[in-house]
Amino acid sequence: MDDLDVVGQVVGGSFGSVVVRQKSGSGLEIGDLMVSEEQGSFLILQVFELEYGSQIQDRMQQMMSGSNLEHGVSDAFYEPEFVNYVLAKIKPLARIRGGDEVKVPKSMPSFFNKLRMVTSGDLRFLHRGRDSVFVGHIRSGSKVLEDAEVWLPAEDVFAHHVMIPATTGRGKSNLVKTVMWNVIGTGRVGALILDAHDEYYGRHAPGLKDHPGADTGLAYYTPTDPPPGATRLAINLQAVRPEHFEGIVNFSEAQFQALRTYHWKLGEGWLTTMMLTSPDTAEDKIAASTMGAIQRKMRLVLGLGRDEKGRLVSKHEVFDSETKGFTTVDDIVRQIEEGRVVILDTSRLGDEAELIIGNIIASRLFEKYKGYKATGELGSKPVATIVIEEAPRVISKDVLASNNDSIYATIAREGRKFKVGLTAITQLTSVIPRTILANMNTKIILGNEMKQEREAIIQSAAQDLSEDDKNIASLDKGEAIITSIFVPFAMPVKIPLFEDLVGGTRKSERVKVLG
Amino acid sequence: MRFAHVSDLHLGFQRKRSLQEAERRIFEGMVDGWIKGGARFVLMAGDIFHVNIPEMRVQRYVFAKFRQLHEAGIPAYAIYGSHDFSPVSNSVIDLLVSTGYVTKVTDAVTGEDGVITPKFTTDPGTGAKICGISGLKVGRDIDYYKKLDRKGIEAEPGFKIFMFHGSISEMRKAADEGDHMPMSMLPAGFDYYAGGHVHEYGTGGDDSHGVVAYPGTPFAGNYADFVASAGDTKRGYIMADSSGDKVSVEFVESGSPEHVPITVDANGRSPQIVNERLEEKAGAEDPVGKIMVVRVYGQMSEGRTADVDTARVSLGLLERGALAVEVGRNMLTSREYDVVRVRGESRDQIVRGVLETNIGQVRTGIERLEGGSGVRIAEELLRRIGQPKIENEDNKTYDARMITDGSKTMGLSLDDP
Numbered sequence: 031m032d033d034l035d036v037v038g039q040v041v042g043g044s045f046g047s048v049v050v051r052q053k054s055g056s057g058l059e060i061g062d063l064m065v066s067e068e069q070g071s072f073l074i075l076q077v078f079e080l081e082y083g084s085q086i087q088d089r090m091q092q093m094m095s096g097s098n099l100e101h102g103v104s105d106a107f108y109e110p111e112f113v114n115y116v117l118a119k120i121k122p123l124a125r126i127r128g129g130d131e132v133k134v135p136k137s138m139p140s141f142f143n144k145l146r147m148v149t150s151g152d153l154r155f156l157h158r159g160r161d162s163v164f165v166g167h168i169r170s171g172s173k174v175l176e177d178a179e180v181w182l183p184a185e186d187v188f189a190h191h192v193m194i195p196a197t198t199g200r201g202k203s204n205l206v207k208t209v210m211w212n213v214i215g216t217g218r219v220g221a222l223i224l225d226a227h228d229e230y231y232g233r234h235a236p237g238l239k240d241h242p243g244a245d246t247g248l249a250y251y252t253p254t255d256p257p258p259g260a261t262r263l264a265i266n267l268q269a270v271r272p273e274h275f276e277g278i279v280n281f282s283e284a285q286f287q288a289l290r291t292y293h294w295k296l297g298e299g300w301l302t303t304m305m306l307t308s309p310d311t312a313e314d315k316i317a318a319s320t321m322g323a324i325q326r327k328m329r330l331v332l333g334l335g336r337d338e339k340g341r342l343v344s345k346h347e348v349f350d351s352e353t354k355g356f357t358t359v360d361d362i363v364r365q366i367e368e369g370r371v372v373i374l375d376t377s378r379l380g381d382e383a384e385l386i387i388g389n390i391i392a393s394r395l396f397e398k399y400k401g402y403k404a405t406g407e408l409g410s411k412p413v414a415t416i417v418i419e420e421a422p423r424v425i426s427k428d429v430l431a432s433n434n435d436s437i438y439a440t441i442a443r444e445g446r447k448f449k450v451g452l453t454a455i456t457q458l459t460s461v462i463p464r465t466i467l468a469n470m471n472t473k474i475i476l477g478n479e480m481k482q483e484r485e486a487i488i489q490s491a492a493q494d495l496s497e498d499d500k501n502i503a504s505l506d507k508g509e510a511i512i513t514s515i516f517v518p519f520a521m522p523v524k525i526p527l528f529e530d531l532v533g534g535t536r537k538s539e540r541v542k543v544l545g
Numbered sequence: 546m547r548f549a550h551v552s553d554l555h556l557g558f559q560r561k562r563s564l565q566e567a568e569r570r571i572f573e574g575m576v577d578g579w580i581k582g583g584a585r586f587v588l589m590a591g592d593i594f595h596v597n598i599p600e601m602r603v604q605r606y607v608f609a610k611f612r613q614l615h616e617a618g619i620p621a622y623a624i625y626g627s628h629d630f631s632p633v634s635n636s637v638i639d640l641l642v643s644t645g646y647v648t649k650v651t652d653a654v655t656g657e658d659g660v661i662t663p664k665f666t667t668d669p670g671t672g673a674k675i676c677g678i679s680g681l682k683v684g685r686d687i688d689y690y691k692k693l694d695r696k697g698i699e700a701e702p703g704f705k706i707f708m709f710h711g712s713i714s715e716m717r718k719a720a721d722e723g724d725h726m727p728m729s730m731l732p733a734g735f736d737y738y739a740g741g742h743v744h745e746y747g748t749g750g751d752d753s754h755g756v757v758a759y760p761g762t763p764f765a766g767n768y769a770d771f772v773a774s775a776g777d778t779k780r781g782y783i784m785a786d787s788s789g790d791k792v793s794v795e796f797v798e799s800g801s802p803e804h805v806p807i808t809v810d811a812n813g814r815s816p817q818i819v820n821e822r823l824e825e826k827a828g829a830e831d832p833v834g835k836i837m838v839v840r841v842y843g844q845m846s847e848g849r850t851a852d853v854d855t856a857r858v859s860l861g862l863l864e865r866g867a868l869a870v871e872v873g874r875n876m877l878t879s880r881e882y883d884v885v886r887v888r889g890e891s892r893d894q895i896v897r898g899v900l901e902t903n904i905g906q907v908r909t910g911i912e913r914l915e916g917g918s919g920v921r922i923a924e925e926l927l928r929r930i931g932q933p934k935i936e937n938e939d940n941k942t943y944d945a946r947m948i949t950d951g952s953k954t955m956g957l958s959l960d961d962p
Contacts, residue, residue, distance in 0.1 A: 245691070255752065255753065256727060256728070256729040257729060258690075258691075258695065258729050258730055259691070259727065259729060259730060260727060260729050261714050261715060261727035261728075261729070262715050262727070262728060262729070262751060264715060353716075353747075353749070354715060354749075355715075356717065356718050356719065356720075357714070357717045357718070357719065357720040358715075360720030361714060361720055364720065
C-alpha cells in the first residue's frame with residue numbers, strides 16, 4: 031500500500047467496533063468503506079461513527095478555548111495534526127479472498143494495520159449475473175465508485191419481495207423508475223405498477239416510455255387521454271368479485287354476506303344489478319338498511335352513479351357496466367406473463383378503488399401462477415412483482431387485524447412459492463407486522479429521519495445493521511443501503527439519476543468519483 | 546350525409562355450393578341496399594375477398610355489382626385487409642381500382658425520416674375526406690401506426706373518415722391471442738373510424754376519437770363466424786348518417802340465412818352417449834333452409850374422437866332440407882385417446898397453436914424465421930401456398946406462382962443458394 035493512500039490506522043476497539051485514528055486531511059465520512067489488507071485476503075470495513083480524539087486533556091482544552099475566546103490568545107498548536115485528530119469507529123463488512131470469494135468476516139483487522147479507502151478494484155466480486163438488474167453504484171460515504179455497479183439477481187429478488195422504506199423526498203420514485211428501467215426488456219420480470227401519481231410513464235417528462243425497449247417491454251393504461259400506444263384504463267364491473275373488497279373496504283359481516291349472495295345468484299352481472307336495485311327489493315330478504323349501506327359505500331369507493339338514462343356509470347370512467355373493459359384484466363395479466371412492465375395510472379382514483387383494481391389483477395395473476403405451478407409450467411414464466419405505494423394500506427397490523435386478508439397480504443406470505451412478489455414502498459415500516467417484514471428479503475433503504483422507523487427497518491434487515499442508525503439517518507437523496515439475502519453485505523449504493531439513464535448514460539449525480 | 550360501411554365479406558371463402566350461393570346473394574343484396582338506402586358512398590374496410598385472387602366465379606358477380614354501384618354514382622372507398630392483400634402479387638382489388646369501381650385510400654407519403662403522412666381522398670359528392678391504412682402482414686401494422694404523421698392529418702379540417710383493418714384493444718369482448726392495438730394508436734380528431742378485421746358488429750370511441758365502428762362480417766369468413774351467428778350475433782353492415790358534429794350509426798342486417806346451433810358437451814361422456822345427444826338435438830330442430838352449426842366439445846371419458854359420428858348427423862340434416870351443415874369438433878378430445886395437443890375454435894387458431902408449439906425446434910440461424918416472427922411468417926406462408934389455382938391456370942404457372950410467393954414471404958430470393 032502506498033503511504034499516500036493511507037487514511038487511518040487501527041488503534042483499538044472490539045469486533046464490530048474497531049477504532050481507527052484518521053490520518054489528517056483524509057476527511058472520513060459516515061458510511062465510508064475502507065480496506066485493511068491482510069495476508070492472502072483483505073477486509074472491507076465501514077465507518078459508522080466519528081468522534082474527536084486529542085492528546086490534551088479535556089480540562090486543558092477548555093482552558094485554552096477560554097483564553098482564546100476571552101483574551102484573544104492564539105489557539106495555534108504545536109504540530110496540531112499530531113495533537114488533535116478524528117477517531118472513527120468501523121465495522122467489518124466482508125473478507126475477500128482471491129478477488130471474488132466473499133466471506134462473512136469473523137476476525138478483526140490486524141492491530142495497528144494501516145487502512146486505505148476502497149477502490150473499484152477491490153469490488154471485482156460485484157460482477158453482473160445472468161438476468162440481473164442494475165440498482166446503482168457502490169457508494170463510500172458520499173463518494174461514488176463509478177465502476178462498481180450493483181446488480182441484483184432479478185428473479186430471486188422480486189420473488190422474495192422488495193421493500194423500499196423511505197420518507198418523502200428521498201428519491202423513491204427515482205429508485206423505482208431506475209429499477210424498472212433496468213427490468214424492461216429483460217423478459218424475466220413482469221411488473222404491475224399502481225401509479226397513484228402518474229409519474230412513471232412520463233407523459234410530460236422523462237419516464238419509462240423513453241426506454242428503447244418500451245415498445246415491447248412496457249404497457250401503459252390510463253383513464254385520461256391515452257397518448258399514442260397507451261390503452262384506456264377501463265375495467266368492466268363483471269370482473270369484480272366480492273373477495274376483491276376484502277382487506278380494502280370495511281364492510282360488515284352482514285354486508286359481505288349480501289355481496290356474496292348477489293354474486294352467487296347473479297354471476298357476472300351481480301354488482302350492476304346490486305347497484306341498480308332499490309334497497310327495499312333486495313334479494314334474499316337482505317335488509318334495506320344493509321343494502322342501502324352497501325350501495326353508499328360502493329358509490330363512494332368505485333365512484334359509481336346513475337346517468338340520465340338510469341345506467342350505472344363511474345365518475346372517473348374506469349369502471350364500466352356496459353361495453354368496455356371486458357378484456358383489460360386478462361390483457362394486463364398476459365402482458366405481465368410476457369415479462370412486461372405494466373403501469374396503471376390510478377391518479378384519478380381514490381385509495382380504495384386503486385387497491386381494488388390492483389386486487390382484481392393481482393388475484394387473477396396469482397391464480398394463474400398457482401395453476402402454472404400445478405402444471406409444471408412455472409419455471410418458464412417470468413417472476414411477477416406488484417409495485418404498491420403506501421403499502422401499509424393493505425399490509426399494516428391494523429388492516430390485517432380488522433379485515434380478512436387482501437390478496438396483497440396473501441402474496442406477501444405465500445407469493446414466493448409461485449414467483450409472485452410485492453415491491454412495497456412505505457414511509458411507515460413500523461406498522462407492518464414482523465411476520466411480513468421477515469418475508470421481505472430485500473430492502474432498499476433510503477433516508478429516514480424518524481427513529482422509530484429506522485429501528486423497525488434495522489430490526490428486520492437481512493444483515494446486522496444495529497450500528498447503522500446514524501448511517502441511515504444521514505442518507506442523502508438518492509443514497510441507499512441495500513440489505514438482502516442476495517448480497518454478501520449491506521451495500522451502500524448511489525442510485526443514478528433517472529434523467530441520466532434516459533440520456534443514455536448511467537452516471538450518478540456524484541459528488542466525487544473514486545476508483 | 547349518409548354512407549355505408551362494410552368489411553370482412555370474405556367473398557370466395559365458402560366451399561359448399563349452397564353457401565357460395567348464399568354468399569353471392571348476401572353480397573348482391575347489400576349492394577342493392579346501399580343504392581336503395583341512399584348511401585352517398587361506401588367504405589370497405591378490408592377483406593372484401595378471402596384471398597387476393599379468388600376464383601373467376603366470384604370475380605364475375607363482384608365486378609357486375611361494383612359496376613352497378615359505380616353507375617348509380619356511389620363511389621366505393623377501400624383498404625386492403627389481411628386476406629385480400631398480397632405483398633408479392635396483385636390482388637383483384639387492384640383490378641377494381643383500375644376499372645374505377647373502387648378507390649383505394651391508402652396512399653401516403655413517406656418522408657426521409659420515415660414519417661408516414663397519409664393522403665386524403667376527398668369524396669366529390671359530399672366533400673368527406675377519407676384516408677386509411679390497410680391491414681398489413683406479419684404483425685407490422687403497429688409499426689406503421691407508430692410512424693404516422695399524426696399532427697399533419699389531425700390538423701386537416703372538414704369531415705374526416707379514417708379506415709383501418711385491425712382489432713382495437715379496448716373494444717374487444719374476449720381476451721383472445723390475436724393481435725390488437727390500443728385506440729390511442731389511431732390518429733385523433735376524425736369524425737368516423739371505419740374498422741375492419743373484427744367479425745362482430747361493435748361501436749366505440751372516446752373524447753379523441755369520434756365514432757369507431759366495426760360492421761363485422763355480413764356472412765362468414767371462418768367456422769367461428771358460423772358459431773357466433775348461431776348464437777346472438779347479427780350479420781350485416783352499417784349505414785351512418787352525419788348531421789352537424791354527430792355521426793349516428795345504424796346496423797342493417799344482411800339477410801344472412803338463419804343459423805341453428807346443435808351443441809353437445811362431451812365432457813365425461815362416452816361416444817355412444819354423445820352420438821345419442823347429437824341425434825336427439827338434431828332431430829328436435831327444423832333444418833329446412835337453415836345453416837346447422839354442429840359443435841361437439843369436451844373430453845370424453847372413453848373411446849376415440851372418431852367414434853363420434855357427426856357425418857351421420859350432417860347427412861340426416863341435409864336430407865331433411867338443411868341449407869348446409871357446418872361441423873366443429875376441434876375442441877373434442879378423449880381421455881383414452883388424447884392426441885389433440887392444440888385446440889382452437891377456428892382453423893387459424895389451430896394453425897397458430899401448432900406453429901407456436903413447435904417453433905422452438907426451428908434452428909435456421911435466420912432470426913426472422915424463428916420465434917414469434919417465424920410463427921407469423923409460417924402462417925403467412927401456409928396461407929399463400931394454400932391458394933387454389935386460378936381458372937385456366939396451368940400447373941407450371943401455378944407452381945411458379947406458389948414458389949415465388951412462398952420465397953418472397955420468407956424473404957428469400959430465388960437466386961439464394
